[in-house]
Amino acid sequence: MVKGIMNKILIKRANEHQDKTVLLNGWVYNSRRSGKIGFLMLRDGTGIIQCIVVKNDVGEEKFEQFKRLTQETSISVSGKIVKNDRAPGGFEIQTSDFTIHQISVDYPITPKEHGTEFLMSNRHLWLRSKRQNAIIKIRHQIIKATRDFFDSHDFTLVDTPLLTPNVCEGTTTLFETDYYGEKVFLAQSGQLYGEANAFAMGRQYNFGPTFRAEKSKTRRHLLEFWMVEPEITYCDLNENMEWAENMLAYIVAQVLEHKSEELAILERDISVLEKITAPFPRVSYTDCVEILKKGGFDFEWGGDFGSPEESYISQQFDKPVIIHRYPAEIKAFYMKRDSENEDLVLGMDILAPEGYGEIIGGSEREADYDTLLKRLKEDDLPVEEFQWYLDLRRYGSVPHAGFGMGIERTVSWICKLPHVRETIPFPRMHGRLRP
RNA sequence: UCCGGUAUAGCUCAGUUGGUCAGAGCAGUGGACUGUUAAUCCACGUGUCCGUGGUUCGAGUCCACGUACCGGAGCCA
Numbered sequence: 001m002v003k004g005i006m007n008k009i010l011i012k013r014a015n016e017h018q019d020k021t022v023l024l025n026g027w028v029y030n031s032r033r034s035g036k037i038g039f040l041m042l043r044d045g046t047g048i049i050q051c052i053v054v055k056n057d058v059g060e061e062k063f064e065q066f067k068r069l070t071q072e073t074s075i076s077v078s079g080k081i082v083k084n085d086r087a088p089g090g091f092e093i094q095t096s097d098f099t100i101h102q103i104s105v106d107y108p109i110t111p112k113e114h115g116t117e118f119l120m121s122n123r124h125l126w127l128r129s130k131r132q133n134a135i136i137k138i139r140h141q142i143i144k145a146t147r148d149f150f151d152s153h154d155f156t157l158v159d160t161p162l163l164t165p166n167v168c169e170g171t172t173t174l175f176e177t178d179y180y181g182e183k184v185f186l187a188q189s190g191q192l193y194g195e196a197n198a199f200a201m202g203r204q205y206n207f208g209p210t211f212r213a214e215k216s217k218t219r220r221h222l223l224e225f226w227m228v229e230p231e232i233t234y235c236d237l238n239e240n241m242e243w244a245e246n247m248l249a250y251i252v253a254q255v256l257e258h259k260s261e262e263l264a265i266l267e268r269d270i271s272v273l274e275k276i277t278a279p280f281p282r283v284s285y286t287d288c289v290e291i292l293k294k295g296g297f298d299f300e301w302g303g304d305f306g307s308p309e310e311s312y313i314s315q316q317f318d319k320p321v322i323i324h325r326y327p328a329e330i331k332a333f334y335m336k337r338d339s340e341n342e343d344l345v346l347g348m349d350i351l352a353p354e355g356y357g358e359i360i361g362g363s364e365r366e367a368d369y370d371t372l373l374k375r376l377k378e379d380d381l382p383v384e385e386f387q388w389y390l391d392l393r394r395y396g397s398v399p400h401a402g403f404g405m406g407i408e409r410t411v412s413w414i415c416k417l418p419h420v421r422e423t424i425p426f427p428r429m430h431g432r433l434r435p
Numbered sequence: 436u437c438c439g440g441u442a443u444a445g446c447u448c449a450g451u452u453g454g455u456c457a458g459a460g461c462a463g464u465g466g467a468c469u470g471u472u473a474a475u476c477c478a479c480g481u482g483u484c485c486g487u488g489g490u491u492c493g494a495g496u497c498c499a500c501g502u503a504c505c506g507g508a509g510c511c512a
Contacts, residue, residue: 030472032474033468034475035469037471038469041472052471055469084470086472088472106462107462108445110445110446110462110463110473111473112447112461115446116504117503172511210512212510212512214510214511216510217507218508219506221511222512225512227512359512360512404512406512407512408512409512
């Protein structure tokens with residue numbers, strides 16, 4: 001057995017070690033046998049490589065051990081990395097020796113098809129599959145690209161609290177918990193704190209988990225999901241839309257550049273993603289209503305778009321579409337009104353193409369103290385809980401704007417998945433808490 | 436919470452008008468094979484037909500209720 005960390009390599013780097021003798025640590029993905037030659041597919045999380053086990057090379061006893069290898073048995077293999085076009089990936093290991101760490105017995109997920117209920121119950125094991133591995137890597141790339149984008153534009157990452165005494169928007173149902181006898185809630189957004197952070201840092205983004213206790217059972221909803229929320233001072237609605245579209249275009253470009261193999265595993269149509277370049281089409285809410293009416297929808301100005309409406313609108317474009325200036329009635333208290341029409345707010349949503357719906361929601365914020373106070377009262381929100389938020393309008397208020405992007409919905413769209421539950425390792429959904 | 440659907444072997448499913456209907460493929464085990472790609476070939480096993488009640492001479496099949504799951508609506512990222 002080859003020892004030492006210099007010889008211990010990851011499968012993704014196998015091609016850098018051609019004709020070298022190395023040590024690979026991993027798990028059995030699959031194994032086949034054809035008489036005195038065996039094919040062991042070894043996975044280590046970074047990739048899968050074929051290991052050739054020849055009876056005459058490893059000896060009778062080792063070959064008998066090889067025959068007993070089961071799916072997901074943990075194993076270390078040493079051998080020479082050689083180029084071979086017959087091997088998936090172009091390289092394979094000429095096995096000289098291997099060590100079995102633990103034989104896996106009756107691994108439940110076989111290389112055949114399974115239903116989602118079964119797979120979700122075995123989510124802790126399902127993550128080892130090629131497809132889930134690819135999704136996790138793309139999720140990582142999306143998060144990395146998001147952070148790189150903001151970091152390279154002089155934003156500071158600032159964390160916001162998860163335990164909050166007040167409701168942010170007052171619309172959705174929140175998870176309740178106990179703070180030494182006081183009722184507190186799990187954050188549904190970090191935005192209000194993000195605004196305070198932005199006034200301190202100029203440009204900030206917060207990135208963390210958020211919670212919504214809605215009993216939603218759709219392909220777009222999770223109870224616990226991750227959100228990136230940039231907040232930018234001296235920024236209006238138009239600039240806000242520019243930030244959002246540039247960020248999304250960058251994220252898609254980075255995924256295309258660094259995760260083409262993973263996209264191929266998911267059989268994602270790359271040409272659709274290649275079209276995602278800034279600028280994105282911008283349509284006002286009022287124009288959307290016209291689009292819907294022309295499309296045969298029975299839709300009155302003033303209502304919120306449901307899933308069918310969102311799908312229809314996004315299908316009119318092959319890029320994400322930015323919808324702006326919604327009726328104030330259906331949006332949150334902190335959004336600034338349009339000075340040209342007080343019935344509208346300077347808010348915007350971005351709908352992903354291919355029917356994926358809303359992935360970004362944002363707005364220019366109300367910056368005037370008196371107006372904001374009026375809005376809080378209109379919405380019957382507890383003004384005393386918002387004193388610190390009002391302070392931002394009392395001590396050097398400035399125009400500012402920001403948005404929130406749902407990570408899982410973005411991953412779902414970029415990977416073209418049928419359901420957001422596959423975008424996060426352990427999804428929390430209505431009716432599914434375990435594993 | 437509301438609407439629609441599904442529930443049969445470890446997994447994916449078939450099962451006709453209610454009458455040898457307890458089935459297939461895969462996985463697993465044993466064997467053959469020195470280039471396999473979800474290998475192939477031969478042999479071997481498996482059941483609370485989701486639960487409870489009902490109709491019937493007879494229910495996996497029909498009915499009612501319940502449970503679990505799936506999809507959708509509302510809410511939103």
